[in-house]
Amino acid sequence: MNKNLALKIFEGFSIVRWNDLVRPFDIVEMDKDAEKLFSAYIIGKYEEDRGVKVDWEWMIYASLFDLLRKIALCDIKSPVQRLIKSAYPDEFVRLNEWVLDQYKKLMDDRDLFKRFTVYIGNMSGSIPFAEGQEMTSRIFRAAHKYSTLRELEMISPVNEAARLESIRTQINADLQQFLDLKGLQMLITRQKPFEFLMRIEQLRFQTRWNQTPRVPRTSVLGHSFFVAVLTLLLERETGRQMCRGRFYNNFFSALFHDLPESVTRDIISPVKQATSALPNVVKNIEDQIVARELVPLMDDFYRDEVLYFTNDEFSNRVMLDSHAVHVSWEDLNGRYNEDVFRPVDGRLVRLADHYAALMEAELSIRYGITSRHLVDGRANLLKAYPEGSVINGIDAYQLFHGED
Numbered sequence: 001m002n003k004n005l006a007l008k009i010f011e012g013f014s015i016v017r018w019n020d021l022v023r024p025f026d027i028v029e030m031d032k033d034a035e036k037l038f039s040a041y042i043i044g045k046y047e048e049d050r051g052v053k054v055d056w057e058w059m060i061y062a063s064l065f066d067l068l069r070k071i072a073l074c075d076i077k078s079p080v081q082r083l084i085k086s087a088y089p090d091e092f093v094r095l096n097e098w099v100l101d102q103y104k105k106l107m108d109d110r111d112l113f114k115r116f117t118v119y120i121g122n123m124s125g126s127i128p129f130a131e132g133q134e135m136t137s138r139i140f141r142a143a144h145k146y147s148t149l150r151e152l153e154m155i156s157p158v159n160e161a162a163r164l165e166s167i168r169t170q171i172n173a174d175l176q177q178f179l180d181l182k183g184l185q186m187l188i189t190r191q192k193p194f195e196f197l198m199r200i201e202q203l204r205f206q207t208r209w210n211q212t213p214r215v216p217r218t219s220v221l222g223h224s225f226f227v228a229v230l231t232l233l234l235e236r237e238t239g240r241q242m243c244r245g246r247f248y249n250n251f252f253s254a255l256f257h258d259l260p261e262s263v264t265r266d267i268i269s270p271v272k273q274a275t276s277a278l279p280n281v282v283k284n285i286e287d288q289i290v291a292r293e294l295v296p297l298m299d300d301f302y303r304d305e306v307l308y309f310t311n312d313e314f315s316n317r318v319m320l321d322s323h324a325v326h327v328s329w330e331d332l333n334g335r336y337n338e339d340v341f342r343p344v345d346g347r348l349v350r351l352a353d354h355y356a357a358l359m360e361a362e363l364s365i366r367y368g369i370t371s372r373h374l375v376d377g378r379a380n381l382l383k384a385y386p387e388g389s390v391i392n393g394i395d396a397y398q399l400f401h402g403e404d
Contacts, residue, residue, distance in 0.1 A: 001233050001399065002108050002109075005103075005106045005107060005233070006355075006359065008071065009064075009071070009229060010226070010359055010363065011071050012028070012029045012030035012222070012226075013029075013030045013216045013217075013222055014028065014216045015030075015070070015074045017151065018151065018155060021159050021163060022155065023155060024154070024155060024157070024158045025204075026217060026219075027154075028216075028222065029067070029071070029074070030067075030218070030219075030222035030225060030226060031204050031219055031221050031222040031225075032147055032148070032151065033066065033070075033222075033225055034204075034221045034224055034255075035204065035221065036063075036143045036146075037059075037143070037225060037228075038197060038255070039143035039147050040059060040139055041252065042183050042187065042196070042302075043139050043142055043143055043146075043181055043184050043187070044059070044136075045183065045301060046181070046183030046186065046193075046299075047182070047183065048301075049299075049301045053135070054135070054136050054139065055130075055133050055135075055136040056248045057244060057247060057248070058130075058136050059136050059140055060232060060247070061115055061119065061232075062137075062140055063140075063225075063228075063229070064232060065116050065119040065120070066119075066144075068103060068116070072098075072099045072103075073095070073099065079170070081095075092124065093124065093126065096121075096124050100116065100117055103116065109236060122137065138178060141178070142175070142178035142181055142184050145171060145175050145178065146175065146184060146187055148171055149171050149175065150197075150201070152167060152168060152171060192297055192299065193299070195297045199262045199263065199293070199297060200259065200262055201221070202262045203221035203224065203258060203259075203261060203262050204219050204221040204222075206219060206221075206261060207220075208220060208357075208360060209360060209373065212371040212373040212374055213369050213371060214360070214361075214364040214369055214374065215363075215364050215367050215369045216364075218360055220261055223258065223356055224254070224255055224257060224258050224259075225255060227254045227257065227349065227352045227353050227356050228252070228254035228255040228352075230254075230356055231250050231251060231253075231254040231345075231348055231349050231352040232250075232251055234351060234352055234394055235345065235348060237393075237394060238348075238394060239393070240333055241337075242343075242345075243339050244339060245339030245340075245341075246332070246337060246339075246345070249308075249309070249343065249344045250345050250348060250349065252305075253309040253310075253313055253346065254349045254352060255309075256309040256313075257310065257314075257349060257353065259290075260287075260289070260290050260294075260310060263289050263290060263293045263294055264285070264289055287311075290307075290310070295307070308342065308344075311324065312324060312326075313346055313349060314346045314349060314353070315346040315347065316332055316344065316345055316346050317343075318332070318336045318341040318342060318344070319341060319342040327343075329345075329347070329393065332345060332392075347391050348391065348392040348394070350391075351391045351392070351394060351399075354381055354384065354385075354400075355399060357377070357381060358378060358381045358382070358400060361374045361377045361378040365378065382400055382401065385397050385401070387401075
């Protein structure tokens with residue numbers, strides 16, 4: 001995986017949103033994109049329940065490409081971009097071409113860059129959507145607008161109403177075109193899906209490495225999305241042709257992997273490993289709390305899927321006779337590489353999780369904000385992948401120890 005591309009994506013943790021208004025907590029782009037994708041998952045599941053086909057592969061790639069575009073254009077506010085698109089369409093095309101140029105050298109994966117180019121064309125209107133993708137795009141854009149509305153609602157108590165009036169009017173007007181989506185209706189009217197999303201939002205207020213100063217500070221919510229993106233890039237790096245279900249399961253298993261922390265809070269690794277039995281004890285307690293506090297908030301048509309994502313989340317597994325079974329990497333690529341088995345590269349998700357943690361520690365140390373916790377954490381992560389370590393087709397030693 002191109003480390004420079006990973007570093008560029010990590011910039012999403014440093015892009016401040018609503019930076020001309022009072023902010024009661026850190027509001028950064030990575031967290032916004034994470035909440036957008038959780039919202040898109042909920043809205044998309046409601047549409048699937050109504051018989052609508054959702055192109056999840058398109059949405060997964062769109063989540064990465066939309067973040068990359070935002071990182072490149074972070075200095076241009078959305079209303080300004082909208083005005084450029086409507087009043088100066090030729091300049092808008094050139095602006096998007098400039099965005100692509102910023103990533104041409106960072107993406108060694110030519111197919112990934114081609115997908116990025118098509119996505120930019122889709123969203124600018126210069127390239128038509130493939131069959132079935134336009135509906136998925138509506139779900140994605142609805143989630144984008146709704147996650148912006150949620151941020152507005154969070155900052156409203158500390159800002160004078162007059163400062164927000166025009167913004168609220170514009171967001172509500174933008175949402176009008178998506179009100180046929182049942183999931184969005186349920187979120188706006190604060191039904192059960194809203195309660196579930198509220199629990200997920202708690203991950204936004206939980207800071208990783210909370211026992212030490214660090215820059216940039218990262219939330220559990222943003223970390224979850226970053227791990228999902230890294231999982232996407234790593235599975236492309238394996239060179240394996242994965243079935244659509246496996247591709248989908250890997251990404252959303254990564255996105256949901258820290259969901260239990262929304263009700264248990266983050267228990268740092270040294271504490272979890274204070275005794276030999278404590279990891280299993282903590283896991284059992286997490287499962288009990290999730291069953292009591294989170295499961296009742298999930299609708300039955302996606303509940304089992306989310307629990308499959310979060311149970312035993314770092315193991316390679318498939319579903320056989322309604323039971324999750326651990327399997328090898330070789331079997332994932334062989335007889336179980338079919339949607340019907342619901343394959344998941346859990347070890348790849350773990351690798352992405354550890355690599356994200358390494359970047360969190362290493363970058364803060366480079367920026368001059370360090371501590372024993374960060375130094376020890378970085379050392380332990382590097383020690384976990386000695387020479388010869390290969391995880392689901394990835395040379396983990398090279399990934400963790402290779403040159404920048």
